[in-house]
Amino acid sequence: MTNPVNHIVIVGGGTAGWLTAGLIASKNQPLDASDLKITLIESPDIPTIGVGEGTWPSMRRTLREIGIRETDLIRDCHAAFKQGSQFINWCSDNRQEHYFHPFNPPITTSDPFEFWQRQSGSTQSFADCLDAQPTLCEAGLAPKTITTAEYAGTLNYGYHLDAGAFSTLLQKHCCNALGVRHHLQNVQSVHRAENGDISHLITADGQTLQGDLFIDCTGFRGLLIGESLQVPLIPQGHILFADRALAGQVTYDQPDQIIACQTRSTAQSAGWIWDIGLSHRRGIGYVYSSNHISDEAAERELANYIGPGFGNTSVRRININSGYRKKFWVNNCIAIGLSAGFLEPLEASALMLIEQSANMIAERLPANRMVMDRLAEQFNQRQHHHWERIVEFLKLHYVLSNRQAPFWQENREVSSIPESLSEKLQLWEYHAPTAQDFSAESDVFSWISYQYILYGMGFKTEARPTCAADRCAKLSQLRDRRLEQLLTQLPNHRQLVDKIRQYGLQTV
Amino acid sequence: MNITPLEQLNTTDLAISGTQGHPHAKSRQLINLVVTEIAQISLDMPVIFVKDGNTGQFRCVALLGLEQNQNLMFNQPRWHSHSIPKHIQREPFCIGPIDQQRNTLGPCIDLDSDYVTTQSEGTALFTELREKTEFLKRVEEFLATLFEEERLTQEFINTIVELGLLREISVECQPQQGDNRSLSGLFIIDEERLRQFDADTVKRLMDQGFLNPIFASLNSLGQLNRLTALFNQQSESTLVQTTVQLK
Numbered sequence: 001m002t003n004p005v006n007h008i009v010i011v012g013g014g015t016a017g018w019l020t021a022g023l024i025a026s027k028n029q030p031l032d033a034s035d036l037k038i039t040l041i042e043s044p045d046i047p048t049i050g051v052g053e054g055t056w057p058s059m060r061r062t063l064r065e066i067g068i069r070e071t072d073l074i075r076d077c078h079a080a081f082k083q084g085s086q087f088i089n090w091c092s093d094n095r096q097e098h099y100f101h102p103f104n105p106p107i108t109t110s111d112p113f114e115f116w117q118r119q120s121g122s123t124q125s126f127a128d129c130l131d132a133q134p135t136l137c138e139a140g141l142a143p144k145t146i147t148t149a150e151y152a153g154t155l156n157y158g159y160h161l162d163a164g165a166f167s168t169l170l171q172k173h174c175c176n177a178l179g180v181r182h183h184l185q186n187v188q189s190v191h192r193a194e195n196g197d198i199s200h201l202i203t204a205d206g207q208t209l210q211g212d213l214f215i216d217c218t219g220f221r222g223l224l225i226g227e228s229l230q231v232p233l234i235p236q237g238h239i240l241f242a243d244r245a246l247a248g249q250v251t252y253d254q255p256d257q258i259i260a261c262q263t264r265s266t267a268q269s270a271g272w273i274w275d276i277g278l279s280h281r282r283g284i285g286y287v288y289s290s291n292h293i294s295d296e297a298a299e300r301e302l303a304n305y306i307g308p309g310f311g312n313t314s315v316r317r318i319n320i321n322s323g324y325r326k327k328f329w330v331n332n333c334i335a336i337g338l339s340a341g342f343l344e345p346l347e348a349s350a351l352m353l354i355e356q357s358a359n360m361i362a363e364r365l366p367a368n369r370m371v372m373d374r375l376a377e378q379f380n381q382r383q384h385h386h387w388e389r390i391v392e393f394l395k396l397h398y399v400l401s402n403r404q405a406p407f408w409q410e411n412r413e414v415s416s417i418p419e420s421l422s423e424k425l426q427l428w429e430y431h432a433p434t435a436q437d438f439s440a441e442s443d444v445f446s447w448i449s450y451q452y453i454l455y456g457m458g459f460k461t462e463a464r465p466t467c468a469a470d471r472c473a474k475l476s477q478l479r480d481r482r483l484e485q486l487l488t489q490l491p492n493h494r495q496l497v498d499k500i501r502q503y504g505l506q507t508v
Numbered sequence: 509m510n511i512t513p514l515e516q517l518n519t520t521d522l523a524i525s526g527t528q529g530h531p532h533a534k535s536r537q538l539i540n541l542v543v544t545e546i547a548q549i550s551l552d553m554p555v556i557f558v559k560d561g562n563t564g565q566f567r568c569v570a571l572l573g574l575e576q577n578q579n580l581m582f583n584q585p586r587w588h589s590h591s592i593p594k595h596i597q598r599e600p601f602c603i604g605p606i607d608q609q610r611n612t613l614g615p616c617i618d619l620d621s622d623y624v625t626t627q628s629e630g631t632a633l634f635t636e637l638r639e640k641t642e643f644l645k646r647v648e649e650f651l652a653t654l655f656e657e658e659r660l661t662q663e664f665i666n667t668i669v670e671l672g673l674l675r676e677i678s679v680e681c682q683p684q685q686g687d688n689r690s691l692s693g694l695f696i697i698d699e700e701r702l703r704q705f706d707a708d709t710v711k712r713l714m715d716q717g718f719l720n721p722i723f724a725s726l727n728s729l730g731q732l733n734r735l736t737a738l739f740n741q742q743s744e745s746t747l748v749q750t751t752v753q754l755k
Contacts, residue, residue: 146564147693149676503563508674508695 003369006035009201009211011187011224013042015163015351016337017217018170020358022066025178027362032179036365040174041183041201041209046219053276053283054082054263054348055158057103060151062355068173070150071504076169078278079161080259080497081144083137085347088266091457092402099125099456100137100262101347103156106130106448107479113432113451114467115475126455132483139487140258142496150505154490158348160263160276160283183209190228197332197369198224213366216335220342225325225335233341235323236391239416240398241292241407242271242344243320246302247285248313261493265346268301269293270407274345275305279497284313287320287344292407320344324387329376332369334361341387346397349390352444357383386444392421393445393453399425400457428454432461510619513606514648517617520638525630527623529585530596537573539593542657543664546721550728552589553581554735557665557674557695557725566665566674566695568725571735574681574691574750580738588738594654600624601647603655615651664718671709673698673722676755679732684746696752697726 084102143155174180186204216224264275271288303310324341398411600621606614675698679691
């Protein structure tokens with residue numbers, strides 16, 4: 001049972017596979033010195049899904065750790081900067097409205113709601129009251145300048161990127177710089193030992209691939225975790241109704257057209273449309289519930305959104321199955337990426353969860369088989385907590401809406417709302433969210449994120465004002481001065497991206 | 509600015525005057541340097557590195573002042589330095605694009621410069637026979653050398669950037685009264701990193717002629733004391749000290 005873990009086999013080579021390989025390999029350099037071998041085997045025939053084009057700010061740390069230059073990311077993956085999400089027409093049917101969930105921390109991280117509440121005389125939105133970032137985004141400005149070092153920012157940011165190109169960039173780096181072995185081969189069969197562990201794979205060319213730890217990055221298929229180990233998915237479709245996506249790519253009309261620096265998410269009759277700006281095109285797609293709208297009608301809504309350019313757009317339909325595995329780590333097999341589960345990309349959690357999982361494994365790579373079951377228990381517990389919290393947070397966006405179409409009304413039915421969320425919402429009618437409302441475990445969405453959604457969508461909390469007036473005045477002044485400064489200091493987002501493509505950023 | 513290639517000048521009655529002391533530089537806080545002059549310039553003023561605001565690429569510069577638009581080295585009518593950076597000396601001439609596509613570089617003149625005159629009082633560029641004067645020939649030689657030195661400087665910058673030799677600092681100016689002021693966005697040679705280099709790397713830097721400028725720029729930080737003294741002579745406020753803060 002104390003067999004050491006010397007060979008890690010990653011099955012599947014999308015962003016999940018290569019990010020996992022990169023994080024494990026970079027934390028164990030050089031591989032030979034630690035007697036570690038990492039093999040990634042991927043099918044030459046299966047295309048990557050290519051959704052998940054938005055990242056969280058955590059991707060900056062991830063890429064720096066893996067050792068990829070930010071300049072290369074911008075150039076090779078047509079990447080642009082993302083400063084948060086903008087939700088358009090989510091609150092009601094009748095008026096044009098929107099709100100922001102920005103990445104930058106608010107000007108006060110101790111009492112954002114109380115500060116905003118004190119300023120209730122003003123018509124300022126919650127997000128605008130707390131930070132300059134929404135205004136700067138709408139002005140088309142970038143979160144940094146050409147003289148800012150790689151991965152540093154004046155404002156907090158993540159990326160919008162081309163997922164296919166991202167896999168290729170990661171692959172090149174993993175193989176050329178980090179010593180990851182790459183096999184392009186179909187897996188014919190998965191074989192298990194008496195104790196249930198995966199012992200080896202047989203590939204289509206008859207080769208045997210043995211390993212000590214197997215990581216399943218085979219996407220929706222779940223070749224190891226599902227087909228071989230029979231770990232079921234816990235469906236979440238009763239909470240999050242979307243089960244289809246129509247994804248398209250739209251080119252810019254003009255080469256100097258503005259690149260949106262935020263993910264734009266616009267509510268529709270039976271779901272919402274994502275709109276993500278890369279340097280050479282936009283990725284646009286409709287996530288919807290097939291119980292509430294036909295595929296044809298959904299396509300019409302998407303065509304409406306895109307406008308005249310829709311005629312030239314090839315649209316791909318993706319069936320999605322909201323849910324996550326009952327366990328993510330069983331025996332010597334770990335599921336990362338779509339094989340672990342899928343939720344609609346409303347808050348771009350897919351890549352973040354991959355980083356999260358891969359980091360957890362890389363930071364405490366099991367030394368041998370004996371410790372694996374205990375580590376698996378920790379891992380499963382933590383990941384379950386994350387998935388539950390993401391489901392709850394995504395549902396919050398729907399629960400607070402006043403839209404009247406059946407899809408939206410049904411989303412507010414009590415039976416579809418997780419109890420933990422209902423309880424919190426009752427509490428928040430009288431007390432704004434604080435850290436106290438959440439478990440001590442590191443949470444993927446902070447209480448501040450909850451405030452952005454709640455008050456962005458017009459939720460009312462009847463709390464006694466507590467933020468002192470003079471402190472409020474000082475905070476407002478600070479924020480306004482910062483906004484004024486940044487409006488002149490920060491460059492246009494498109495111009496910065498073009499400049500980085502031309503000159504590159506410095507590493508210091 | 510009206511940068512015109514010397515070859516395309518259609519007037520020949522141009523002359524240069526008033527360049528004595530290079531008064532155009534009176535409010536230049538930073539001046540680009542070429543690698544070949546770093547050692548000499550470092551005897552007079554701090555030689556540091558900054559990022560170009562337009563391209564983000566590193567440039568090697570002399571620091572001439574402790575405030576924006578301040579040149580403490582030039583106190584009309586004279587310079588407090590033994591040598592003057594070539595990019596100051598060259599004015600009103602420069603190296604600029606000489607073709608329509610702006611791909612080819614060559615000797616140019618800024619016709620909007622105060623130094624350019626059509627009066628007879630200056631140093632003429634052309635003879636009465638419309639031939640280049642000795643002065644203009646010397647200018648062209650100077651620019652040709654500068655062009656070559658620019659290329660070498662780019663190689664120098666690329667080399668130290670690739671070797672990870674630059675680290676960020678700020679210069680903290682402590683006045684007798686009031687809050688410290690800080691100059692940020694400045695970079696210097698990372699001495700610790702330099703010390704970790706193996707013999708091959710050091711040999712390569714020496715063969716390229718880059719080792720001397722590297723050490724010269726490091727040592728030139730001591731010239732901040734000189735800038736501080738000049739500041740106190742020329743300015744109404746007084747600085748107690750000026751220190752380098754590693755970032």
